[in-house]
Amino acid sequence: MPDVAERPRASESTMEHAEDVLHRVFGFETFRPMQGDVVRALVSGEDALVLMPTGGGKSLCYQVPAMVRPGVGVVISPLIALMQDQVAALNQLGVRAAFLNSTQSPDEARDIENALLCGELDLLYCAPERLLQPRMLDLLSSAPLALFAIDEAHCVSQWGHDFREDYLSLDILEQRFPQIPRIALTATADERTRTEIAQRLHLKEARRFISGFDRPNIQYRVGQKNNANKQLLDFIRQEHPSDSGIVYCLSRNRVENTADMLAKAGFDALPYHAGLPSETRARHQERFLRDDGVIIVATIAFGMGIDKPDVRFVAHLDLPKSIEAYYQETGRAGRDGHPSTAWMVYGLQDVIKLRQMLEASPGSEHFKRVERQKLDAMLGLCEVTECRRKAMLSYFGDHLEAPCGNCDTCLEPPETWDGTVAVQKALSCVYRTGQRYGVNYVIDVLRGNGNERIRQQGHDHLSTFGIGADLTAVSWKSVFRQLVAGGYLRADAEGYGALSLTEQCRPLLKGERSIQLRRDPAPRKRKVAEPSGRSRPELTVNDPDGWEQLRACRKSLAEEQGVPPYMIFHDTTLMEILERRPDSLEAMAEINGVGQAKLDKYGKAFLDAVAKLAPQS
Template sequence: MTLTERPPATDPESLKARAQTVLHDTFGFEDFRPLQGDVVEALLQGEDALVLMPTGGGKSLCYQVPAVVRPGVGIVISPLIALMQDQVAALNQAGVRAAFLNSTQWPDEARGIENALVQGELDLLYCAPERLLQPRMQQLLHQAPLSLFAIDEAHCVSQWGHDFREDYLSLDMLEREFPSIPRIALTATADERTRKEIAERLHLTGARHFISSFDRPNIQYRITEKDNANKQLLAFIKEEHQGDSGIVYCLSRNKVEATAKMLSDKGYAALPYHAGLPADMRAAHQERFLREDGIIIVATIAFGMGIDKPDVRFVAHLDLPKSIEAYYQETGRAGRDGAPSNAWMVYGLQDVIKLRQMLESSPGSDHFKRVERQKLDAMLGLCEVVDCRRQVLLRYFGDELPEPCGNCDTCLEPPKTWDATVAVQKALSCVFRTGQRFGVNYLIDVLRGVDNDRIRSMGHDKVSTFGIGADLSARQWKSVFRQLVANGSLQADAEGYGALSLTENCRPLLRGEETVWLRQDPERRKTSKGSSGSKRQLVVSDPEGWEKLRARRKELADEQGVPPYVIFHDATLLAMLEQKPRDLDAMGEISGIGAAKLEKYGEKFLEVLGTLD
């Protein structure tokens, strides 16, 4: 049966069999992944669904397969033009009748797609929420045969989230206007509070919830003390990711520009991306990142949502994210293809101070600030943890990992702790004795007994804490202050000067009523990697054959103006290289090769395979 021969809705077993056929013949997969099949079955039966599945877990298939199987057109609400175009290109390659409506199209092109929608000549139509809410679009939808609504990146509806989009709040209209059409909301990032908010705001409280494990075992999580961020980043890329695609996140636009220039000066293909750049430049940089190998994007959080590139081998953070949700969402852009990848971050005391200042000086309500403080505290807890980092990360989302993962820095090289009770008392006393109005560097100078004009002019060479901390290095004291700010014993002023003051939390510490154990930062190494890092890359048995297959893929992609991974993912090319099929039947058995792609590309890749030993 071809995709255009749409059968009417039929009994559950027939629908299930049809879904299995579409999965194999169209998308080239043998079986559904865990939970995918259950979600598909629910939608085929006309039920609503709320789906939480990690990036790379196969969320798209949860609505794409039912949209092909059910009569009518599946409407996908997606927040980003780049994501729409990517997914539609990939679906078209697989033989699915998919299209999008967005602001990049000429009126004639848009009218043609609108006609195809009304005539039921599409399987899937992608559009942004703002377009969906326009009266004209709603009128067209009422005229069209519809199979389902899929609300992608559903966490955008959360007003507490870092990706909040106001248009998402109005998507509750789908229940009122189209009560008989099943709806599915999907996201990769939502704690329990956000899940509840999604369900309430989208009127999906009666929907079936499908919550997959948040674990991404192929990603190695590493967080290290910030020393010289540029040098650390360069060493990390040079030692572990030479020639790989990656994303580097920075907090400010200026830092994005400076970091991209630094990497470019060192010979890397690095491009800046932030909201202050012209729209055409942002689009061009994103396009290069999607279509070329080895491009590094240096960006603020303005970049990344919906990026479908499967072979991003690393995500690096040069500044601390505001929450675990933001960190998980951003690091989740690495390794969508399941191959080994790195989530690497450097962070220091200034990051903590800067984020706390931004939070306290923000115009939000007290309730908003309280929620944001809790989120930042959880992020700091993840940074300073001495146990398995992945267990802490997953626990935040209500997901338990029974055993330590063995693939994060705290597992690979367990950090040491030390009894810092006396050092903490000295640090807190020094803050108090100097009037609670100086930054960390000044306080360290006082503790270590540095004799300089400023300290003498302030009279702080006479205070009882002058010189009592000479037994620790400046670096060790920075670690103490960082952890005291992280655990809330000290706070930074909101004016931006970095002056530290005491909080109520520090009273029992000052009185010596609690023993304090702190994380001991590892000794400085010549490289960022140390013994906890490992080369995270694809293992290719025949590098020459691999490059030949990649060259053929790139050639075909360039001919059609699509990213190479839209033709085949790396995992499919690797399977070709390992299995070396000699005919189309054998080629068709490889995961990721459906009927349409086999017909289009089978012979072209068999030709290359025939030249290999």
């Protein structure tokens, strides 16, 4: 078999073919800058490692080359729901796409295998577990192949947040099919993870295409957790009362309770976690994808790769375990590029709970050390006083020249105060109580709360008893939260969160350095008249009635086809139809996102809908 160096190069006519596919099938005039470079490399037969933010157009980077190169493009995808979603979207475009997974009958799988062998497919999706079966590898050896695309490639990293063991064996593709170009794609990978992807998948010589991590349309906000349910309700009511969104919780029980609370408050909220029957999970996901204004309350397992473009907010009621996880989960908001919100509340108990889960995990000590570092970085992001987006991008090695102007620390810069004396009191009290008690007990001692437990321990006679009466319990919780986040205190992960000193606190105790702390803002309502996270059509389109008529047309067609509305046309395409009001199929074909197959299927229906719109003023 020829080696990689002998792979054919793309000619200008081949790239012209790629641009024709982009326009004719997908309905776009030109590639985005990096997309074009990746497509050129892949149709030339080169390997590629691609890092693009969610919504940046990663899928086109392998879908177009798979249709240009002879043979079928094989896409390795980690989730059944993800591959089914993508195949359904491609079928709407007239692309010959299929998947092989455990949901199919033997007859259905056999038909697809025959289509593969006969060269009747452009794209075939399968999970890594299936691809690695000897029978599947033998089948691929007999089929005409265009490329291999390894989606969600960060799953190969043992230190990543979505590790999948089967991804570790995908280096077999390079061994069995060295002449077939491979592309690995992800939206979330720091330098360490990118290096690990290249090593484990034998892509060290692959061309790297790294786009910026910034999602400027997402507004990032982090606040202290007081009454999480009330805070969430206030946030949704004030800013996203009729929007689709995702609420992430750490436990299944919290998911159920939060979904129930939102439903009782009048929202269309559904739970999603691994403990639910598979039919229930599928039904809830289908509702989320197809209906407007549905809120999914989920554990972190929900949403990877789901191409719902109009998720207007992602909320976290519990602290994510790493910046990678936070970025990946918040990235499910605003895939259409419109304003969206990433909202989170967290408290010290979140830190203790995550550390308890980490220490109880079966991972090696090296694994746990790496995970502790990731959690510390996440805590640091929560407590920054500078631009939050700038700090997050810096973690991934991406640099923002100036503050973003669209995060909480930019919009409402946090106040700081000289916390040196308060910190010395807090650290001294932890030390004098024996470094065996949790934050609430230590605060009671500081504030002079002589309850029975404190009297039994004799801590009402300590020199630190009552020396912190000048601060409220809420203020002290803020102090302790920041000391744990800054690494000055450690919260015991094995018991009840007992606080202990670290070596880092010594200069503070000795008075050799001072410390500035964040002053947590008092809870207050945001102005409903300026909902920074919302992106309802009337904010950008002058004809809300016309917009609703086109949405109704789209929903009717979607129900006929049995697909989510966004698979008919994304909101951006619908808005362009409303603004340009095409009066012929030729004019309709000029709209971004209207390829030939969709023009044939839906062109007349939308022309009829446009003709019924009220005249533009």
